[in-house]
Amino acid sequence: MTNAVIIIGGGHNGLVCASYLAKAGRKVTLLEANTQLGGACITREFAPGFTVSAGAHLNYLLDDEIRKELGLDGHGLSMAAEKIGTIALNPAGEHLYFDGDGVGGEGLNARDLKGMKEYQRFMSKFAAVIGKLHNRTPPRVGTSDRGDLFALAKLALEIRLLGRDDMREFLRIAAINIYDVLQENFDNELLKGALALEAVLGTKLAPRSNNSVFAALHRMSGNNGGGAGALSIPKGGMGAISDALAAAARKAGADIRTQSPVKRILMDFDKVSGVELESGEQLLADVVVSNADPKTTFLDLLGARNIEAGLAHRIKHLRSKGNTAKLHLALSGLPNFEGLETAQLGQRLLIAPSQEYVDHAFNHCKYGEFSARPVFEITIPSIHDSSLAPAGQHVLSAVVQYAPRDLNNGWGNGKAAFTEVVMDTLSHYAPDIRQKVVATELLTPEDIEKEFHINGGHWHHAELAMDQFFMLRPVPYTGQYHTPVNGLYLCGAGSHPGGGVMGSAGRNAARAIIGK
Amino acid sequence: MSASNYQGPDLKARDHFKHHVYPSPFHARQKEANKLKVWSRWADYLSVPAYFDASLEYFAGRNSCAVFDLTPMIKHRVTGPDALPYLNRLVTRDVAKLKPGRVGYAVWCNEGGQVIDDGTIFHLPGGQGGNYRVCSQERQLDWFLTCADGFDVSIVDETHEVAGLALQGPTSCAVLKQMGLAGVEEITPFGLRNFDFQGTTLGVSRTGYTGDLGYELWIAPSHAEALWDALFEAGKHRGITALGSEALDMLRVEAGFILAGVDFLPAQEAVRPTHTRSPFELGLEWLVDFNKPIFNGRRALLAEKEKGSRYRLVKLDISGNKVAHDSYVYTKDKKYAGTITSSMWSPSAKASIALATLDMPHGAPGEELLVEIYYKRELKWSRVMAPCKVVENVFWDPPRKKQTPPADF
Numbered sequence A: 001m002t003n004a005v006i007i008i009g010g011g012h013n014g015l016v017c018a019s020y021l022a023k024a025g026r027k028v029t030l031l032e033a034n035t036q037l038g039g040a041c042i043t044r045e046f047a048p049g050f051t052v053s054a055g056a057h058l059n060y061l062l063d064d065e066i067r068k069e070l071g072l073d074g075h076g077l078s079m080a081a082e083k084i085g086t087i088a089l090n091p092a093g094e095h096l097y098f099d100g101d102g103v104g105g106e107g108l109n110a111r112d113l114k115g116m117k118e119y120q121r122f123m124s125k126f127a128a129v130i131g132k133l134h135n136r137t138p139p140r141v142g143t144s145d146r147g148d149l150f151a152l153a154k155l156a157l158e159i160r161l162l163g164r165d166d167m168r169e170f171l172r173i174a175a176i177n178i179y180d181v182l183q184e185n186f187d188n189e190l191l192k193g194a195l196a197l198e199a200v201l202g203t204k205l206a207p208r209s210n211n212s213v214f215a216a217l218h219r220m221s222g223n224n225g226g227g228a229g230a231l232s233i234p235k236g237g238m239g240a241i242s243d244a245l246a247a248a249a250r251k252a253g254a255d256i257r258t259q260s261p262v263k264r265i266l267m268d269f270d271k272v273s274g275v276e277l278e279s280g281e282q283l284l285a286d287v288v289v290s291n292a293d294p295k296t297t298f299l300d301l302l303g304a305r306n307i308e309a310g311l312a313h314r315i316k317h318l319r320s321k322g323n324t325a326k327l328h329l330a331l332s333g334l335p336n337f338e339g340l341e342t343a344q345l346g347q348r349l350l351i352a353p354s355q356e357y358v359d360h361a362f363n364h365c366k367y368g369e370f371s372a373r374p375v376f377e378i379t380i381p382s383i384h385d386s387s388l389a390p391a392g393q394h395v396l397s398a399v400v401q402y403a404p405r406d407l408n409n410g411w412g413n414g415k416a417a418f419t420e421v422v423m424d425t426l427s428h429y430a431p432d433i434r435q436k437v438v439a440t441e442l443l444t445p446e447d448i449e450k451e452f453h454i455n456g457g458h459w460h461h462a463e464l465a466m467d468q469f470f471m472l473r474p475v476p477y478t479g480q481y482h483t484p485v486n487g488l489y490l491c492g493a494g495s496h497p498g499g500g501v502m503g504s505a506g507r508n509a510a511r512a513i514i515g516k
Numbered sequence B: 001m002s003a004s005n006y007q008g009p010d011l012k013a014r015d016h017f018k019h020h021v022y023p024s025p026f027h028a029r030q031k032e033a034n035k036l037k038v039w040s041r042w043a044d045y046l047s048v049p050a051y052f053d054a055s056l057e058y059f060a061g062r063n064s065c066a067v068f069d070l071t072p073m074i075k076h077r078v079t080g081p082d083a084l085p086y087l088n089r090l091v092t093r094d095v096a097k098l099k100p101g102r103v104g105y106a107v108w109c110n111e112g113g114q115v116i117d118d119g120t121i122f123h124l125p126g127g128q129g130g131n132y133r134v135c136s137q138e139r140q141l142d143w144f145l146t147c148a149d150g151f152d153v154s155i156v157d158e159t160h161e162v163a164g165l166a167l168q169g170p171t172s173c174a175v176l177k178q179m180g181l182a183g184v185e186e187i188t189p190f191g192l193r194n195f196d197f198q199g200t201t202l203g204v205s206r207t208g209y210t211g212d213l214g215y216e217l218w219i220a221p222s223h224a225e226a227l228w229d230a231l232f233e234a235g236k237h238r239g240i241t242a243l244g245s246e247a248l249d250m251l252r253v254e255a256g257f258i259l260a261g262v263d264f265l266p267a268q269e270a271v272r273p274t275h276t277r278s279p280f281e282l283g284l285e286w287l288v289d290f291n292k293p294i295f296n297g298r299r300a301l302l303a304e305k306e307k308g309s310r311y312r313l314v315k316l317d318i319s320g321n322k323v324a325h326d327s328y329v330y331t332k333d334k335k336y337a338g339t340i341t342s343s344m345w346s347p348s349a350k351a352s353i354a355l356a357t358l359d360m361p362h363g364a365p366g367e368e369l370l371v372e373i374y375y376k377r378e379l380k381w382s383r384v385m386a387p388c389k390v391v392e393n394v395f396w397d398p399p400r401k402k403q404t405p406p407a408d409f
Helices: A012-023 A064-069 A110-133 A146-160 A164-173 A178-185 A189-200 A212-219 A239-252 A294-306 A309-316 A342-346 A355-366 A411-429 A445-452 A504-515 B027-033 B054-063 B083-090 B141-146 B172-178 B221-234 B245-254 B298-307
Strands: A004-008 A027-031 A043-047 A050-053 A079-081 A086-088 A096-099 A102-105 A255-257 A262-268 A271-277 A282-284 A287-290 A324-331 A348-351 A375-379 A394-401 A437-443 A488-490 B040-042 B045-047 B065-069 B074-079 B102-109 B115-123 B131-136 B154-157 B163-168 B192-197 B200-205 B214-219 B240-242 B311-318 B328-330 B336-346 B351-359 B368-377 B380-391
Touching (some): A004 A271, A012 A027, A043 A324, A043 A437, A050 A324, A086 A189, A102 A110, A110 A178, A110 A189, A110 A212, A146 A164, A178 A189, A178 A212, A189 A212, A189 A375, A271 A287, A287 A294, A287 A504, A294 A488, A324 A411, A324 A445, A348 A411, A355 A375, A355 A394, A411 A437, A437 A445, B027 B221, B054 B065, B054 B240, B054 B245, B065 B221, B074 B083, B083 B131, B141 B154, B163 B172, B192 B221, B200 B221, B214 B221, B245 B336
Parallel strands (some): A004 A027, A027 A255, A086 A348, A287 A488, B065 B240
Antiparallel strands (some): A043 A050, A096 A102, A262 A271, A324 A437, A348 A375, B040 B045, B065 B163, B074 B131, B102 B115, B115 B131, B200 B214, B311 B380, B328 B336, B328 B368, B368 B380
């Protein structure tokens, strides 16, 4: 057995994995198809002089332990803004304001205020249960192995330790929908709309979909040092995280090659033996780690015929179609949002005026249409970081839903129409925004798929739901980072604990490889 | 003789569910021969349990020759450039070794290494590479299509397009010669050759389910009755007899052949994971070729090989003359050892015989065990703990089975 490890893909998880493996003495070669490292965690120019976090645009999950262990701050990572608040927008200007402690604003009644306290209490408590799983290798399905049984027992114990009432509540709501939970706790429509949006961001879920509570908990489950779900924006955009990770990996001794797309994974009888690049060059290694999504890894790079039919079937049916678009606007100046001071524009702005609104937005995507009135998560990072735009000018970055990967009649025709819908919706909240726009970029899931090489263009690589989580992620028997193919490992968002810029999948994978 | 008016299932009309069960292409002839007028159902077709006397039909199979309608057997045609790699990923044995004009017995597993079904793969003669027929007991289209992802292959259920007859027994070769199939005696066991029969192709394979000299005949349903008539005409002085499924079951148990749904539970029908069986547990390790880098179940079977199996399928020679239907098998100190799945009084071996599944480590050849048999004599139930022995060889294995050319009986 040689010491060589090849990592396919230089997304943040691939870079984390490279660092830990190199630190453990492995000879790591990381191959990235794009010119820039970071996958969907990058900062890049989208209009002359304007740069933006092109994929993920907020940091809320990056694991604090990874940040410390890899010395990311020493490699140039710093935050331009931390503990950013959230404002749920109301077209009439009666907004709601969230900070770490609670919510304020007009139109909230006593039940809303009391409910918010209780909601935050139990949701962060439950999110912590899920958060504890992030840095663990899930047990295997259906084994009697002691380690696996112990891991399951530990999870059961942690749920039990919530206490009798909270355990019952956790078990009751974990798999149900956020709509019902919010109805149980609140009256204010805007408040419920905003909290519903938190649950469904980045997913193919509506507030009434089961698993939406789980998705909300996952979002709040990060160990990023700022408290559950706390938001920050790195200086230089999200790409700064990837830059720091790349610097750490290089320092640890990893050989990182960009513009090196992998064509296929090579097999020697029943073991992987390396990879072949698009250039025809072959690189050999006993261990190949894929940061690519599961479908790309198994069906494209390896080929369905080289794995057993059961696995191929499950991978084929993995739910991995993205429904989220990304909007980038270059602005000549700050837009005026109804009822907001300029100073407040640095916060995260949500457009989700009610649960019904979010639910209606979702309805379209079920039938291959984009939302007639989409939901938004908006940031204007240039307020915190002037390096992103020319002096006095700004960039706006927004996650926009729902935009199904497989749009009826294709995105070739649909993109301009959806951009118009998006701008029209925005102008209900910021009437002068069209006048400020210098340049527009809208990334549809199809664009995301192409730019970041994610089959389906889903930012989690695979839908985040209980049946695709923990030991079932991405599919059963691949949940321990090693796959049923000897020598092939997964380290991407398609593996536990999923997407969001967390890094845990990369570290867990490295541990699984080193532990072998 | 000309093509018949047989109307088989027309699946294109998609109204097959209204018919429930179809007459076989041989039905008109079976009806004349079926003196007992009892019918059973096998898959989509009417089938005959016994035509006049199961014992006598059995003896025809051993002493002259007998004709069994196997049209209801599920048949799939696998073609295309990737037919061979497809089948090699599907089944546990190496299909590359199966040359055109040859037939091979095979099992296919899920990824847990548990047997989904067994069957025979016909590498059809004349086809350019990739032209295979897979015959099996259970319907497989869903699984076969599931396995087709990533392969350039076409899979068609041709159960209704191919009529099949088994002609089994010592005089079978002579009957086919008499029928005019020149050179049929040159077909070696598991060989397959096409003949011209009244203007259509008649496929003849030297295969069967009786452990004796015998052939299986494959023809378009339109020519099924003509084939039946020609066979019975050619065999009238060689004791040709129609054979029902009861007699066939006797023949196959003597030959040690297992039956899906009887001796093992197809993995996709099992609810409880311990109720499935691996090829090793069915005594079919000779069908598992780990020299192939990939096939369904390989990983699990490698692990099983290392760790050991849970069960062993064995043949039992039981003392006395009582038939051990569904009996428990015990060790000599009366501890549970397993159960019997098929059993009979073997007229040829003159013994009570059985196929049984035993918990490991039981079942080594020569091991002596007890079988708990309940039997009724003049309406009175009795029980006997009959000593039995695990035997290695099948109960019926005449030299003529393998002899080429077969002797003229």
